[in-house]
Amino acid sequence: MRYDEYGRWSRRASDWIESYFATIDDRPVRAETRPGDIAALIPESAPEQPEPMETVFSDFERIIPDGLTHWQHPRFFAYFPANAAPASMIAEQLTSAFGVLCMLWQTSPAGTELEIAMVGWIRQALGLPDSFRGVIQESASSATLTAVLTMRERALGFDGNRTGLAGQRRVRIYTSDEAHSSVEKAVRIAGVGSENLIRIPTDDADSLIAEALSERIVEDRRAGHIPAGVVAVIGSTSVGASDHLRPILETCRRERLYSHVDAAWAGSAMICPELRQTWDGIEFADSLVFNPHKWLGAQFDCSVQLLADPADQVRTLAVKPGYLKTLEHSGVVDLSELSIPLGRRFRALKLWFLFRAYGLEGLRSRIRNHIAWARELEGRLADVPKIEIVTPCRFSLFTFRYRPDNQDPDTATRDLLQRLNQDGRIYLTQTIHRGQFVIRVQVGQFDTTRDDVLSVADVVAELTSSDGSA
Numbered sequence: 001m002r003y004d005e006y007g008r009w010s011r012r013a014s015d016w017i018e019s020y021f022a023t024i025d026d027r028p029v030r031a032e033t034r035p036g037d038i039a040a041l042i043p044e045s046a047p048e049q050p051e052p053m054e055t056v057f058s059d060f061e062r063i064i065p066d067g068l069t070h071w072q073h074p075r076f077f078a079y080f081p082a083n084a085a086p087a088s089m090i091a092e093q094l095t096s097a098f099g100v101l102c103m104l105w106q107t108s109p110a111g112t113e114l115e116i117a118m119v120g121w122i123r124q125a126l127g128l129p130d131s132f133r134g135v136i137q138e139s140a141s142s143a144t145l146t147a148v149l150t151m152r153e154r155a156l157g158f159d160g161n162r163t164g165l166a167g168q169r170r171v172r173i174y175t176s177d178e179a180h181s182s183v184e185k186a187v188r189i190a191g192v193g194s195e196n197l198i199r200i201p202t203d204d205a206d207s208l209i210a211e212a213l214s215e216r217i218v219e220d221r222r223a224g225h226i227p228a229g230v231v232a233v234i235g236s237t238s239v240g241a242s243d244h245l246r247p248i249l250e251t252c253r254r255e256r257l258y259s260h261v262d263a264a265w266a267g268s269a270m271i272c273p274e275l276r277q278t279w280d281g282i283e284f285a286d287s288l289v290f291n292p293h294k295w296l297g298a299q300f301d302c303s304v305q306l307l308a309d310p311a312d313q314v315r316t317l318a319v320k321p322g323y324l325k326t327l328e329h330s331g332v333v334d335l336s337e338l339s340i341p342l343g344r345r346f347r348a349l350k351l352w353f354l355f356r357a358y359g360l361e362g363l364r365s366r367i368r369n370h371i372a373w374a375r376e377l378e379g380r381l382a383d384v385p386k387i388e389i390v391t392p393c394r395f396s397l398f399t400f401r402y403r404p405d406n407q408d409p410d411t412a413t414r415d416l417l418q419r420l421n422q423d424g425r426i427y428l429t430q431t432i433h434r435g436q437f438v439i440r441v442q443v444g445q446f447d448t449t450r451d452d453v454l455s456v457a458d459v460v461a462e463l464t465s466s467d468g469s470a
């Protein structure tokens, strides 16, 4: 295929996409294929000779869509959303055409300068101090890894990068049981070791207990370890819990620990001023990550890391061999100094399109609706016989379980979840909360409606009423 045929095939793809969205409602949300079904349809080796695009495209139509779980389906209530707002999709199409890498200012000045501008828009939209700087990372996992590396290096006087960790005292990092698995992964990759990720107990609201954190830091110092940093969470993945940032971040300041706040999902909600009391004290964080690619509407991948002062992170990550030096301009920012991969996609374009096509008010009203509808659904489900709400609606996420008479609730809930997802009308996932198997419901798909959301209660009622025991 040649560049001068792009329009033809691109139009074919756009037409396909438009009809996909027009009929997405009719598809089962979760793929109904069995393991190996799709693999069996793919030849074992790449073709030696070119194939006509017509064949490529018709094979795509025949094989791929039925093997997908439809994340843009309005009744996708699983995991967290990964929205692809149409305006963001258009920007991604343009980004894919340029194929630019934005590691240095000069490798695409518009990439770097639009990224800095978009981080500024986001900083204001979230109500953060003007002094915060930032960068767009590929994922919250990488932002958390960079923060953990920075914690480690700061605590070791920036010696770890040079000498390695052998023979060092133990570097300690603190978080709670609600922390996302990416925190554990980060301490492993950073060479800190999972034994040195200390889980501070949580209270009844699943929030880290700040006094327990202070005590543990003192104990660890006494034992000769090096307390380095804290990863707090706003809107945990399991049940949407949030830590009380103010006392935690005060402790960090007092003890000279680096702080990172993981607000990967719930950060999007902070564009609504009335929700910001949940992260009261955020202005004292050293680092903060949130994913516009979850709830806000920017297509994956787009994870914004904001930093009170980027200097420590640059000192931790920047490596500049001769072939990467910028020769003709001084004073330019090379954003790869803040990220792990060198090559960086042009991710700012989709944020620019997103903010302009919907406006902050448009984005806020979606989030407000999602929260209101999630609460309404929580109320309706609470009225379904034998259904028990386990964790209350936090932002737009709550959990429930099923307790029919004479049946183990974990088994009954697991069975119910399987039946709900096989039914195909809705898609939900599970978590374990305080040892119990529970079903999560999150509301956040870009174009979901109140009817879509409330339909969860109808489907649950329908599939439990036939149980006899209900």
Ligand SMILES: *Cc1c(COP(=O)(O)O)cnc(C)c1O
Pocket: 080, 138, 139, 140, 141, 142, 180, 182, 233, 235, 236, 237, 262, 263, 264, 265, 291, 303
């Ligand atoms: C989704 C999520 C992550 C991981 O995000 P990625 O961008 O996929 O790495 C981390 N923390 C929380 C709280 C999340 O919800």
